[in-house]
């Protein structure tokens with residue numbers, strides 16, 4: 001069921017004034033995400049992944065990248081929060097179907113995250129391609145309609161595709177190379193990425209043009 005929650009596109013001070021101190025969620029794993037702005041998103045991440053884990057380093061790296069992009073292009077905190085949280089579906093607390101975008105979006109929805117945040121997490125980095133390969137494309141679309149702001153989705157995907165598994169900045173060529181090194185040619189993830197590669201490269205190229 002869809003929840004009615006405040007939008008992260010609103011300025012933080014406006015949201016806090018409108019909704020009081022406790023905006024989102026219940027205590028989870030020692031972390032109480034009072035709101036899922038960038039600071040709350042980082043705090044939540046720290047409770048979901050082991051210190052030093054690549055998933056944590058990558059997520060932090062994508063979040064930092066999004067901070068730069070949001071600053072350069074005048075984008076809202078929503079982009080940064082989604083970047084920090086985009087891979088929470090890999091966390092043990094969230095993993096269920098194996099489609100990390102779906103698992104992450106469901107997990108965040110259970111926390112009370114707003115629809116504009118869960119839709120970005122659900123659809124980042126051509127999620128529908130891997131969803132189709134896993135038989136979850138209809139489920140994904142039914143539970144999480146595509147983001148109303150496709151620009152934010154492209155920017156999130158750009159940040160993901162230019163950040164390494166360890167959190168460093170990489171070119172899109174390096175990113176694809178490392179993904180294909182990690183997953184053998186017949187692997188579902190590898191096949192899905194091959195299928196989505198032209199689309200993802202177009203997104204990265206377009207954002208790079210905007211960033212100059």
Ligand SMILES: [Fe+2]
Nearest residue numbers: 058086087160
């Ligand atoms: Fe990622």
